[in-house]
Amino acid sequence: MTENVIELHEATIMQEQQAVLQGVSFALEKGAFAYLVGRTGAGKSSLLKTLYADLPLQSGMGTVAGYSLPKLPASKVPYLRRKLGIVFQDFQLLSDRTVAENLMFVLNATGWKGKSQKQQRISDVLVRVGLSGAANRMPHRLSGGEQQRVVIARAMLNEPVLLLADEPTGNLDPEVSANIMQLFGEINNAGTAVLMATHNFQLIEKYPHRILTCKDGELLDSAQPR
Known part of the structure; x- marks a missing residue:
């Protein structure tokens, strides 16, 4: 199975009370x-927000990373999100903290214990995204691409089973x-599932994968020919 x-x-x-x-x-x-994929306003971001329980699933069935979305109590949402990595287009880094402090904030918020374990995890994810020398730099001293790598490092801290990315490029x-x-x-390739919202069809052509399309209030699936 x-x-x-x-x-x-x-x-x-x-x-906002509208079915998209x-x-x-x-x-x-x-x-x-x-x-x-889909036009602006077609429901991509709303679908992603539903998957990470920022919007409630009020009708139908849904599970993400083993958590049932309908009636998911607020107290369980952080546990769901620990199993997810979430990458935003606009970075959402804390501008008054270094790269390492941004990552430490997430580890503290998700219940990591032990200073040395946390420092090692930060080091590991920065190496993984090719930013091993950036730990003590402030976000504004990084290029846009470097900031997005920090965001991806942040998303990978808890070794998620699923990475949700909203227009990451x-x-x-x-x-x-x-x-x-x-x-x-x-x-x-290391085993994390990825669902990535994008408008960039050149990337899709260059790196082909299954395509889910939000169109006219429906979700069309390239893996399910109509």
Whole structure:
């Protein structure tokens, strides 16, 4: 049996009391990679927010990383998010703290104990994203591509089973975008499932994977020919 890290069945995705997607049914297997595409406002970000329990799933069934989304109590949301890595387009780094302090903030918030273990984990993820020398630098001293690598390092701290990325290359030039995609490929090859929302069809052509398309209130799946 292949384990699914996402399962949605007849789910309705809401945004501000409006249904933006209806009848959403798909599964993403452990270690799989899929793109999420569609016009602005078609429901991509709302779907991602539902998956990491920022928006409630009010209709239909859904599980993410073993957690049932309907009626998920607020007290369980942090435990779900510990199993996820979330990468935003706009970085959302703490501007008054160094790279290492940004990562330490997450480790402290997710219950890590032991100073040496935390420092080792920070070192490990920075090496993994190619930023081993950046621990003591401030975010504003980094390029956009370097900041996005820090965001990816932050997302990988808790060794997630699933990485959710919302337009992770949206603010980056093509060469840097390609580097970020290669990094996502390495993370995916190491066993982490990736669901990535993007508008960048050149990247999709260069790195082909399954495509989920938000269109006219539905989710179309390239793995399920209509």
